[in-house]
Amino acid sequence: MAMLQKIVPHLWFEEKIEEAVNFYVDLFPNSRINSISYYGDAGPGPKGSVLTMDFELDGQNFVAINGGPYAKFNAAVSFLVHCDTQDEIDRLYGRLLEGGGQEQQCGWLADRFGVVWQVNYRRIPEILTDPDAERTNRVVQAMLSMKKVDIAALEKAYQG
Numbered sequence: 001m002a003m004l005q006k007i008v009p010h011l012w013f014e015e016k017i018e019e020a021v022n023f024y025v026d027l028f029p030n031s032r033i034n035s036i037s038y039y040g041d042a043g044p045g046p047k048g049s050v051l052t053m054d055f056e057l058d059g060q061n062f063v064a065i066n067g068g069p070y071a072k073f074n075a076a077v078s079f080l081v082h083c084d085t086q087d088e089i090d091r092l093y094g095r096l097l098e099g100g101g102q103e104q105q106c107g108w109l110a111d112r113f114g115v116v117w118q119v120n121y122r123r124i125p126e127i128l129t130d131p132d133a134e135r136t137n138r139v140v141q142a143m144l145s146m147k148k149v150d151i152a153a154l155e156k157a158y159q160g
Contacts, residue, residue, distance in 0.1 A: 011062060011115065012071040018050055020113040021053045031056055034055060035053070037051045044068070045066060075108070075116045078108065080117075081119050082122040089119055089148065089151065093119045093149075096117055104116075106143050119148070121154055127158050128140070130158075135158055138160060
């Protein structure tokens with residue numbers, strides 16, 4: 001059994017919990033499903049259907065629940081994925097959009113399950129806290145013109 005983290009993101013799915021969790025586990029390295037629980041006689045889901053899935057994405061614990069149509073994902077909560085290379089951004093961004101995902105601005109997207117992700121350059125926090133306001137303003141302007149993050153364009157804006 002996996003060691004429990006103090007704080008674990010909990011994702012509420014209306015349906016397709018197994019499809020979503022399997023997709024995420026396949027997408028991110030060092031990921032796995034730790035346990036699955038099923039509805040029993042008490043319901044409210046059909047007996048034998050998946051109730052929860054405990055899983056890890058690159059070492060980060062998550063729990064997903066097959067809870068029905070009572071809660072929807074939105075951009076108020078998103079998952080930031082720090083990427084080191086353009087190839088990594090391209091792969092993750094492209095895969096997360098597969099099957100009906102929706103592009104948003106600045107590396108944000110909603111995948112086909114409604115989960116909101118930020119696929120971004122690992123250096124962004126460093127760049128945006130640079131004491132040179134001109135540099136950071138150029139980076140913000142460049143980023144606002146993007147959907148998928150372009151590392152070369154961000155670095156060019158940063159360098160001036």
